[in-house]
Amino acid sequence: MRKMNKFTEDPGFLLPGRLLSGIIPVLFLFLCPCGLSAVGEKYLILGGSATWQGVEKRHNVIETEGFRPYPVLTLSSARERPALTTDLSLSFDEGNPELFASSGASYRIQPGMTAAAGPRLARQGAGAALFSGKSEALNIEASGADALFAPGNPMGSFSLEFWLYPQNLENGEQILGWIAQGQRIQCSAARNRLQWDFQGFFLPPENGKNISPFRLSGLSAVIPKQWSHHLIRYDGNTGLLEYLVNGEVEAIVYTTGNSREGGEVYTPTAGQGGFFTLGKHFSGLIDELIIRGRAPEQVEAGRYRTEGGRIESRVLDLGQKNSSVFNIVALGGHAVSAGRKLQNHYGGAGAFRPVSLSDDSAVRFFVRAGEDPFALRSDPWMPFIPGTVLPSLRGRYVQVAADLYPSGDREGSPYLEKIFLAWFPDEPPRPPAQIACRALDGAVELNWKDSVDRDTAGYLVYFGTSKGEYFGDRDNVKNGGPVSPVDAGNRTTIRIDGLQNGRLYYFTVAAYDAAGLWEALEEDDPPAFFHAGEFSRELSVRPLEGLSARYQAAAEPLAGK
Numbered sequence: 001m002r003k004m005n006k007f008t009e010d011p012g013f014l015l016p017g018r019l020l021s022g023i024i025p026v027l028f029l030f031l032c033p034c035g036l037s038a039v040g041e042k043y044l045i046l047g048g049s050a051t052w053q054g055v056e057k058r059h060n061v062i063e064t065e066g067f068r069p070y071p072v073l074t075l076s077s078a079r080e081r082p083a084l085t086t087d088l089s090l091s092f093d094e095g096n097p098e099l100f101a102s103s104g105a106s107y108r109i110q111p112g113m114t115a116a117a118g119p120r121l122a123r124q125g126a127g128a129a130l131f132s133g134k135s136e137a138l139n140i141e142a143s144g145a146d147a148l149f150a151p152g153n154p155m156g157s158f159s160l161e162f163w164l165y166p167q168n169l170e171n172g173e174q175i176l177g178w179i180a181q182g183q184r185i186q187c188s189a190a191r192n193r194l195q196w197d198f199q200g201f202f203l204p205p206e207n208g209k210n211i212s213p214f215r216l217s218g219l220s221a222v223i224p225k226q227w228s229h230h231l232i233r234y235d236g237n238t239g240l241l242e243y244l245v246n247g248e249v250e251a252i253v254y255t256t257g258n259s260r261e262g263g264e265v266y267t268p269t270a271g272q273g274g275f276f277t278l279g280k281h282f283s284g285l286i287d288e289l290i291i292r293g294r295a296p297e298q299v300e301a302g303r304y305r306t307e308g309g310r311i312e313s314r315v316l317d318l319g320q321k322n323s324s325v326f327n328i329v330a331l332g333g334h335a336v337s338a339g340r341k342l343q344n345h346y347g348g349a350g351a352f353r354p355v356s357l358s359d360d361s362a363v364r365f366f367v368r369a370g371e372d373p374f375a376l377r378s379d380p381w382m383p384f385i386p387g388t389v390l391p392s393l394r395g396r397y398v399q400v401a402a403d404l405y406p407s408g409d410r411e412g413s414p415y416l417e418k419i420f421l422a423w424f425p426d427e428p429p430r431p432p433a434q435i436a437c438r439a440l441d442g443a444v445e446l447n448w449k450d451s452v453d454r455d456t457a458g459y460l461v462y463f464g465t466s467k468g469e470y471f472g473d474r475d476n477v478k479n480g481g482p483v484s485p486v487d488a489g490n491r492t493t494i495r496i497d498g499l500q501n502g503r504l505y506y507f508t509v510a511a512y513d514a515a516g517l518w519e520a521l522e523e524d525d526p527p528a529f530f531h532a533g534e535f536s537r538e539l540s541v542r543p544l545e546g547l548s549a550r551y552q553a554a555a556e557p558l559a560g561k
Contacts, residue, residue: 041326042425046313046400047073047418054316060309061404066120067335067344068417073311074335075304075404075413078125079288087148087158088140088291092116093126100129100138106147110139114279120342123163123227123287124303133167133283137174140276148293149178149270156236157295158268164194165227165285173282176289180274187230193218194230196243202255202266212259216243216251227287227337233295239265302410303337311416312401315373321531322426322514325369325393328400329420330386334361337411352386352414359407361414366402369395386419398423428533429453429511432492437539441547442501447493448536451511460485460532461494463507467538470508485510487530501545508535 046054048070052063055073062078063071078093089103095118097111113136114129122128129138142150148158164175169189178185183200198214222228222245231244238261243251256263279286318325333346334357345358356362366381367390376397384390400421404414432448446461462470462485471484481498488494488509499505512532 041422042318044316044318044421044423045418046421047331047416050418054313055311056314057310057312059311060305060307061311064119064415067333067415068346070417072332072415072417073404074415075309075406076125077123077303077413085292085294086290087293088289090129090140090289091125091127092122092129092287095127097129097138102140106142106144106150108141108143110141112136112138114138117285121165121285123165123285125288128163128165128285128287129279130285131279131282133173133281135281137280138278140278142270142274148291149274149276151180151270151272151274153270155268155270155293157234157293158236159231159233159292159295160290161229161231162289163227163229163285163287164222165287166222166224167283168224169222169284174277174280175282175286177277177280178274179277180271183271183274189222190217192221194222194243194245196232196251198241198255200271201268203269204257204266205264214241214253214255214259216241216253218243218245218250220245220248220250224284231296234268235295236265236267239263302406304406304410304413306406306410308403308405310401310403313399315376316398316400316421317373318396318398318423318425320425321371321396322394323396323398323423324426325367325395325398325421325423326390327388327420327422328365328367328384328386328390329422330363330365330402331417331420332363332415333357333417334359334407334412334414336407342413346417349387355385357407357414359412361407361412362405363414363416364403364405365400367393367398367400369393369398371395371397373397394426426513426531428531429456429513431508431510431534431536432459433536435507435509435536435539437507437541439541439543439547440495441545442499442543443495443497444499444505444507444541444543445493445495446507446509446539448509450492451533453511453513453533455513456490456511457514458490458512458530459488459492460510460512460530461488461496461507462510462535463496463505465503465505467506467540470506470535499543501543504540504542507539507541508537510535 046052052073060076061073062076064074065071086103088107090100092100094100095116097114097116100109100111102109113134114131117128117130119126148155169192171189173189174186175194176187185201186197187194196216202214229246233242233244239255241253241255242249253259254261254263255266329349330352331349332351333344335342335344336359352363355364364383365386366383368376368379368381370376370379376399381401400419402416406413429451430453432451435446435448437444437446450456464470464484482496486496510532512530
């Protein structure tokens with residue numbers, strides 16, 4: 001028996017994924033406002049219970065749990081890899097205090113009684129340090145001579161920053177401290193504000209002068225159970241020491257002999273035996289503690305990066321050439337920062353119909369399709385809005401992508417729950433409904449009416465000497481006779497010569513479409529790879545010597561044949 005189509009089973013994929021064919025048409029009809037639903041359509045799902053394994057590239061995007069029954073894709077709040085000027089960077093993302101570590105090897109961490117908080121409580125990344133208000137603190141000690149706070153190391157410009165989430169912020173709570181021989185830095189709570197005291201840390205260029213303490217007090221109240229960003233910034237050229245809260249300057253002082261601009265600049269110098277303490281007598285969360293050997297001009301105070309993130313799926317194999325992708329629906333919503341938690345605003349299938357969400361976060365979607373999986377990766381992307389009809393998107397292979405952008409204040413992120421992709425396989429055209437044949441001397445004349453399918457590109461005539469077997473007679477082929485099937489092109493009548501008189505032949509006709517032609521050209525074997533449909537009804541005819549050999553271009557009426 002002839003194999004009708006070399007792709008007779010459900011399409012496979014170049015990725016782990018889930019294909020639902022004929023299982024969720026009602027669901028997709030409900031999700032798709034355009035109301036497209038038809039017999040033969042197929043579906044592919046990324047996300048949800050099908051998982052996000054089909055997403056090949058993820059830039060600044062992570063899977064997050066807790067918003068929906070299955071993990072969703074959100075923007076990542078983790079910071080970029082620390083720059084060369086970063087001296088210490090503690091993200092607390094390790095999930096275990098015993099594993100807390102700086103991005104470099106210049107400091108040792110002793111967690112004490114510190115606990116670890118998960119990503120739902122963290123300000124950025126996958127975790128934060130959790131403090132209970134006890135006297136035990138997390139200690140940080142310089143372990144290398146290249147550390148900025150190595151003993152006796154004179155510094156130039158530097159900065160120190162962290163995120164703070166206090167439970168109550170009682171007076172006297174100590175957030176951060178530096179203790180060394182003859183010097184101290186202390187950040188503590190006073191009247192719902194943070195106060196910074198520097199004692200013996202800024203040294204005069206010559207010995208014998210008095211070393212004055214310097215103090216900076218915040219102006220804005222630090223609100224309990226809400227994240228706030230705190231930054232100490234020092235300019236070694238001018239001696240300007242600044243304290244910023246959420247990117248706004250709250251206090252300044254000049255570390256000069258006269259405490260004014262233009263005075264003799266005192267030099268910050270780490271004392272002998274120094275170490276940092278973090279969270280002593282403090283109750284709450286601390287995240288992203290960073291020390292740099294420079295004074296940053298701008299403060300990255302938002303939870304998410306301005307540029308957002310991007311995902312790209314693997315190349316998805318739909319199984320048949322010239323498949324028609326007619327709709328892609330995306331489900332999701334957006335999460336807004338509220339205190340230490342993210343509030344979930346679920347929008348379902350209509351979440352991304354407008355490009356921007358209510359908090360000005362946004363997701364922009366792209367798709368491309370083609371017949372070559374390797375060339376597809378260099379093809380241009382076509383933007384689309386989920387749930388709308390996709391114009392003329394055809395090919396065996398398809399790839400989807402999405403750009404995720406944070407809210408205007410960079411505190412909120414959109415999220416993707418699922419992506420439904422619907423397509424029609426390129427079904428071959430139906431066979432001619434009416435077919436007739438006439439025996440001739442050593443030949444047969446066949447004619448038929450066109451297939452009702454408008455994408456029909458031509459017809460194949462199959463024949464054989466046994467009922468239901470249409471690959472010709474070996475003796476006939478050996479003697480130079482015709483080979484089954486015969487490509488009739490787009491004609492509806494054909495004469496086949498070279499048949500043996502007196503032998504009974506069985507004939508049938510199948511239609512093929514343009515996809516078959518493309519495949520035939522690529523495979524360089526047209527008869528075997530035409531995208532042909534089912535057979536027409538079978539006819540039997542016996543060529544006989546002496547029958548009229550005159551070829552009639554116009555066939556007799558087909559009725560009753």
